[in-house]
Amino acid sequence: MPLKGNLRDFSTTNLLNLINLAKKTGTLLIEGPNQSAQMSFRNGKLIYAAMGHEDGHLATVLRKAGRLTEEQVRVLRARAPNATDKELGLLLINAGYVSQSDILNSLRHHMLEIVYRLFTWAEGMFRFEPTLMPGDDKITVPIELENVIIEGSRRMQEWAHLVEELPNLDMAFKWAERPNAANIRNMNLSADEWRVVSYISPKNSMRAMAKALGMSDMEIRKICYGLLQAGLVELVRPPGMVTRPLPQPQRPADSARPAPPPPDRKQQVSIVTKLIARIRSL
Amino acid sequence: MQQSVKMVVTGPFNSGKTNFIRSVSEIDVVSTERKITSAAERVKDQTTVAMDFGRITVDDELVLYLFGTPGQKRFDFMWEILSEGMLGFVVMVDSTRPETFREAKSILETFRAYAPTPYVVAANKQDLPDAWDLDDLRIALRLDPTIKLLPCVATDKEKVKTVLLELLYAILAEMEAAT
Numbered sequence: 001m002p003l004k005g006n007l008r009d010f011s012t013t014n015l016l017n018l019i020n021l022a023k024k025t026g027t028l029l030i031e032g033p034n035q036s037a038q039m040s041f042r043n044g045k046l047i048y049a050a051m052g053h054e055d056g057h058l059a060t061v062l063r064k065a066g067r068l069t070e071e072q073v074r075v076l077r078a079r080a081p082n083a084t085d086k087e088l089g090l091l092l093i094n095a096g097y098v099s100q101s102d103i104l105n106s107l108r109h110h111m112l113e114i115v116y117r118l119f120t121w122a123e124g125m126f127r128f129e130p131t132l133m134p135g136d137d138k139i140t141v142p143i144e145l146e147n148v149i150i151e152g153s154r155r156m157q158e159w160a161h162l163v164e165e166l167p168n169l170d171m172a173f174k175w176a177e178r179p180n181a182a183n184i185r186n187m188n189l190s191a192d193e194w195r196v197v198s199y200i201s202p203k204n205s206m207r208a209m210a211k212a213l214g215m216s217d218m219e220i221r222k223i224c225y226g227l228l229q230a231g232l233v234e235l236v237r238p239p240g241m242v243t244r245p246l247p248q249p250q251r252p253a254d255s256a257r258p259a260p261p262p263p264d265r266k267q268q269v270s271i272v273t274k275l276i277a278r279i280r281s282l
Numbered sequence: 283m284q285q286s287v288k289m290v291v292t293g294p295f296n297s298g299k300t301n302f303i304r305s306v307s308e309i310d311v312v313s314t315e316r317k318i319t320s321a322a323e324r325v326k327d328q329t330t331v332a333m334d335f336g337r338i339t340v341d342d343e344l345v346l347y348l349f350g351t352p353g354q355k356r357f358d359f360m361w362e363i364l365s366e367g368m369l370g371f372v373v374m375v376d377s378t379r380p381e382t383f384r385e386a387k388s389i390l391e392t393f394r395a396y397a398p399t400p401y402v403v404a405a406n407k408q409d410l411p412d413a414w415d416l417d418d419l420r421i422a423l424r425l426d427p428t429i430k431l432l433p434c435v436a437t438d439k440e441k442v443k444t445v446l447l448e449l450l451y452a453i454l455a456e457m458e459a460a461t
Contacts, residue, residue, distance in 0.1 A: 002411070003418055005380030010422065018421040269457050271287060271344060272369070276450045278340040279443055282306055 004127035007032075012118045013153055015126065020044045020145035026130035032121050039115060040134050046148065047140035049111040056110070058085040058103070058139065065106035067098050084137030107141050112148065119152040120159050120218050155218075162221040166228075169207040169217060173200050173224060173233040196223045202236045285344050289449065290364055291334075292351040292389055293374030294382040298406040298436035299350040300334050302374060305442040307336025307348060361389075365396040370453045372445060374436070375423065377405045377413035383422050390423075400452040404434035404445045 003018075007030065015028065023044035030037045036052035050056045059076050062068040068076075080088060092098045134140060189197065192215070199209045210220035227233045291299045334350030349364050365371070371393055375386045386403075393401065405419050414422065420431050430448050435441045 003414060004412070009381035009384065014422065018418055021421050022417055265457060265460065269454065271285070272450055272454045272457065274340050274344055275287070275346055276447060276454070278338060278346070279306070279446050279450065282338070282439065282443055 002127060004125070007121050007124045007126060010126075012115075012121060013149060013156070016115075016145050016149050016152070019128075020149065024128070024130070025133075026128055027132040027134070028126060028128050029132075030118065030121070030124045030126045032124035037114060037118055039118070040132075040140070042133075042140075042142065044145060046111065046115065046143040046145055048134040048138055049114040051114050051117070058088050058107075061106050061110045062092070062098060062103070065102075065109060067102050067106055068092075072097065085139045086137055089139060103139065104141050107139055108143060111141065111143065112151075115148055116152055116155050117216055117218070119156050120216070158222075159218055162218065162225055165225055166206065166221050168237075169210070169220075170205045172202050172205045172236040173227070174202045174236050175200060176231055176234050179231050192219070193223050193226065196220070196227070197232075200227075200233055286347055287344070287369050288347040288349055288367065289446070290349050290351060290368045290371040290393070291374060292361070292371055292393055293404075293406075294376065294385040294389065296379075297374040297376045297382065297386070298434075299374050301436035302372070302404070302406070302434070302442055302445075303334050303336035303348045303350050305437060305439045306338060306446065308339060309337045361392060362396050365393055368397060368399055370400040370402075370449045372449055373401060373403045374406050374434070375403060375419065377407050377419060378410050380414065380422065383419075387423050400449065400456050402430040402432055402445060402449045402452060404432050404436075406434045406436050408433040409435045409438075 007015075018024075019028070019041050021044070025042050025044075027038055027040040030039075038048075038050050039046060040048040059068060059073045063070060063073045076083075076088065076092075080091065083091065089100075089103050092103070093100055192213075195213050196209060196215075199212060204212075206220050206224055209215070209224075210217060213220070215223075224233070228235065291302050293299055334348075336348040336350075338346040338348070340346060349368075351361055351364055373386060373390045373393070376382050390401070390403070403423065403425060405413070405416055407413055416431055416433060419425075420427075423431075425431055430452060432445050432448055433441070434445050
């Protein structure tokens with residue numbers, strides 16, 4: 001029977017938990033508002049993940065992992081344009097460019113980054129296809145889901161915190177007028193942070209920067225929050241922005257309500273036995 | 283003097299509570315259904331705004347009443363009233379609508395807090411092609427393996443009887459364990 005629904009109602013955490021506990025085999029297809037994704041599983045283990053429009057070719061994955069240079073990828077694509085991931089992997093190992101563990105670690109990292117991004121998707125139709133598996137040309141890497149779920153949940157908490165701190169992607173930043181000199185001296189920015197820094201301007205909202213830099217909502221929030229915490233930038237709220245109120249905790253059910261006095265146990269058993277006989281006879 | 287006992291049938295909006303009671307009640311179900319005005323809830327034409335009420339006479343001395351709770355959240359003030367003195371309860375879940383699973387779990391926990399009586403979960407609409415299977419539903423609803431999760435088609439009298447019987451067996455087992 002189909003396993004389908006919307007992430008709004010049944011989150012990525014819930015889905016992975018279900019797949020893990022039920023030891024499912026098949027592929028989970030998710031259609032988000034802006035992009036699609038797929039994750040494949042064997043006996044409850046993640047073995048493959050791909051994000052719709054993104055290049056998941058082995059050469060690209062290895063370049064992102066720093067195992068191949070841009071030039072090496074260009075040469076590979078020119079010399080073996082139709083090579084499958086498996087063929088390319090063998091070629092690279094035999095040529096001494098990378099080891100098997102380089103390939104598997106890079107693919108594992110690539111898959112996990114996709115899965116962790118899916119944890120932040122609040123909306124998206126999903127369906128699980130038990131008969132659909134990745135093609136033979138794809139390299140699969142089995143990953144236990146328990147730790148993925150724990151790390152995904154941790155990132156979700158981090159995400160919730162970031163959304164609370166920077167609720168509106170239309171917010172922009174300006175350079176701090178009096179940044180702490182000691183902070184700046186000790187600051188080491190990553191390549192992605194430098195890319196964001198180059199766009200900091202009251203005219204550039206986080207949304208616009210994310211689009212220009214090809215970053216996810218989480219990535220841009222995370223970097224901007226880091227810059228803000230370091231005192232390097234200051235927040236510029238869009239005019240008329242209202243801070244979203246935090247959700248109120250639900251009132252717990254009143255379990256202290258006094259229970260009615262217990263009737264005679266023997267009589268109760270007799271009543272239930274009669275009810276069973278009557279319903280059987282319906 | 284005639285004695286009456288009651289069981290409650292609860293669950294989210296459109297989970298099949300009215301049909302469930304209708305399938306086994308010996309009287310026409312006293313239903314207080316009204317036309318639905320909210321667009322969000324316009325999955326069916328009518329819904330239960332107060333409660334459904336069905337009856338099964340056992341003998342001259344004993345009558346079982348089945349109460350169906352209103353499915354819409356804004357009538358949840360009725361739940362506590364209906365739960366008072368119940369023998370046990372059935373939580374109906376629409377197996378085809380995962381968007382209602384969280385609410386079903388919340389209703390289940392609310393009723394457990396009102397009265398710690400035995401209960402079973404009926405996975406309704408199992409005859410439909412989009413229905414989730416029971417193993418997946420159990421995980422989705424985070425039901426303990428000891429909780430009975432039963433396949434159900436609320437319009438099928440035999441399936442409804444099975445659900446009620448399983449609830450009664452659970453009630454009996456709890457009584458025997460307590461003595």
